[in-house]
Amino acid sequence: MQGLGDTPAGWAHLSKQLSVPPGVTMHYEMPLAPTQPVTCNAGSSSTSWFDILAIPVDSREPDDPHGLDESIKKVHAAIDELRKRVPSSKIFLGGFSQGGAMSLLAGSSYNAPLAGIISFSGWLLRAEDTVDGYSTGANKDTPIFVGHGDQDNVVQTSLGVTAASRIKAARGADENGDATPRDAGHGGVTLKLYQGMAHSSCDEEMKDLSDYIASRA
Template identity: 30%
Template sequence: MSMAPVVIQASSKQTATIIFLHGLGDTGHGWAASLASIKPPYAKLICPTAPAIPVSLNMGMRMPSWFDLKSLDPNATEDEEGIKKSADTIRKLILDEIKAGIPANRILVGGFSMGGALALYVGLTENVTLGGIVALSSWLPMHRSFPWNSTARPAVLQCHGEADPLVLYSFGVMTSAILKSQLPKYTFKSYPQLQHTSSEQEMEDVKTFMKEVLPPV
């Protein structure tokens, strides 16, 4: 049974939605406060929590995880089934927002680490073009045979700490090269001393990107 998402309503008339996906072992609460402080006032924020599953990377321990992780090596076998299953969950959240009257191009999907990987997967395989994707300390899943949707080309902001000991900066750079070759609106930002976490500067960059892709209407 998965936890209900953390939802922070827009503080003025809602015209946009931000869906943000946490990293391994975290919950929707982990990012809600810091994102609530930078989101536009007219955007609703949804931070879902992944179901608890056994994670190979952590010796089969159960923890909130969007899919199983066998290793953080770019060449490792990936849990494609798990990625697709979680993607369906996030697509349902997107669809609910569209049904409630928020157009797809006013919806941003983002995430940290594996949450960012899932956000990229959802946003770039979706059959609607979202307003934008934010991927922090992350990677493109299934990069060898990524199922690109030729119509889905949202603006993407990818951020990565150069001192990241978990999702190595080189993995971020490799992801960046793939995304840059495919996307007309793509930005990569890196932060010299940043490890597998976020920083004030990164949050400022995310805030700027949110305003650019979800301007006031």
């Protein structure tokens, strides 16, 4: 899922940059976000999964922005459609920025276990519901990959760190982030911070994502 103002074409490079294990075929689905007015764009309309009040996104951003329910339904419907061809356990859900925030929320609330959930440069929405979903819901054991640039000037790096730490805690990780016996063997949450990277992606992040997918393929 793309970020604010982007289209699926913005992430078409994934099919060329990701490496998958021999014999594994990867199919990519990139749903288009709705077009709607966005407050941080002075009310002008653009592709957007939900409203954003201000850039950079920080801890003051609303937890439950306008447009969220409709976008969750759209993402869940896209997964439902994919499940007509493949089991949910073979489906990865991911996104960048606003799409990363959507991935964490839609993944936590989906009703069947997924192969993996990926958030690049994202943050937690409906934080209490999301962390509860990752401790009790269908995806309570699904490994999560969180990547963020340490120089992000659009979505504060601390929001990605907080997202990973809160989900770890909800799953029973100790204060050092290590899994307790309750969470052992479930893959947990991987947090990767990329030095010098702003609100973007990099070759190292793509390599880490490839390794993450290979471990679940």
